[in-house]
Amino acid sequence: MLFDRLQALALLQLGDSAYPAGGFAFSWGIEGLAADGMLANRNELDxxxxxxxxxxxxxxxxxxxxxxxxxxxxxxxxxVDRLTEAGTPSAEMRDGSRRAGRALLGVWVKLEGPLSIAYRDQVSADARLGHLPIAQAVVGRDAGFSLDAAELVSGWTLVTGLVSAAVRLGIIGHIEAQQSQAAARGLLGELLADTPGADALPASFTPFIDIAVSRGPLRHVRMFTT
Amino acid sequence: MNRLSLNGTIANSRIAAARVGIGGPVGSGKTALVERLIPALLKRGVDLAVITNDLVTAEDAERIRRSGLIDPARVSAVEAGACPHTVIREDPTLNIEAADELERRFPGVELILLESGGDNLASTFSRDLTDFWMFVIDVAGGDDIPRKRGPGVIRADLLVINKVDLAPHVGVDLARMHQEALGVRDNRPVLLTDCRRGEGIDTVVDLLEREVLFRT
Structure with a gap:
């Protein structure tokens, strides 16, 4: 057997775009970029x-x-959660990350994940906590995932969320969505093959996406949280 | 809902709010019903909060916040990501989080009204999200709506037929529509309202007090 069947099934379950953690309501800038005329086809989406x-x-x-x-x-x-808060300049991106993270954590509290329950108490007492990557780590631990598996699910749910938002916004069709996912799968695989150093500091540089998300509240027509 | 221990005393010091869903097609009068229910429920001393699921804009949440009917902080908006049914059924987590947050911010809130974005006759609420849900249709949408037996019409705890004042103007036999609705629902509740004039609202509130808040 080339892989652990139970682990693979768990990955399919948690990495499913239909996993009930509110992912469908976040476009992470896709809606804003499309509204600003910067995203109109599959090449641009990729x-x-x-x-x-x-x-x-x-x-x-x-x-x-x-x-x-x-x-x-x-x-x-x-x-680490506070570091996420401090390292995310866009208020809308911070808010979206917390809403997505808290939704994911909430599911695992109801599923009685022990770390999720314990961490949810902290999150409830501090409005700055509950960011998505932190919640993904917490529920990954409750799910019995290895770090590799938790990273894979995190990266893949980002990809499926972006592609799914693009389909619902009418930017691409369902076949193009599969092509985009296949391309992203290759890229994600390359990124995962490169292990970050233990002392790596978090950093990002996606100015157009950050601006598109930040402009969200100013838009009259808006279907997504981010 | 109140959580009672075996000897009948309240087990938890904090009682969770009852969550009532309001779904229905676009333009059937869901927001108008919420606007009528808020003052009627407040008048009866119900501690209240509202969540709206806006499909495209924050129009409904803003309309209720600016109405002056309720503290704007007690109105939360949840974006539906272009999927009004997903956010109340397959994946209601964002609404659950919004309701939990309202309960944290307003301890003692008894009832949370949760208005869905406009959808179709197949929309239903997850039982993980709501304790009770109503489906709102209107006479101008056609008197054949009950006969189409959509899951919203059939399975809702309460079916509301709104805009009854328009019946003579759109050629609808209201009495027959009401009877057919009762028929497809095995005589489970069907109430008639004219939200523009506030008619029928007290009957809806009576039912919520009786079936959801257990006050009577």
């Missing part, structure tokens, strides 16, 4: 996905997830 993966996810979210995954206790996890 570039945005590549930017999201290489300039944000791999250097920011992944690093934070790794730190939270290895944190000794809830207090140490909260420190």
């Amino acid at each position: 570039r945005v996905i590549a930017d999201q993966l290489t300039r944000r996810w791999a250097t920011m979210d992944r690093i934070l997830l790794r730190k939270a995954f290895r944190a000794r206790n809830c207090k140490a996890i909260a420190e």
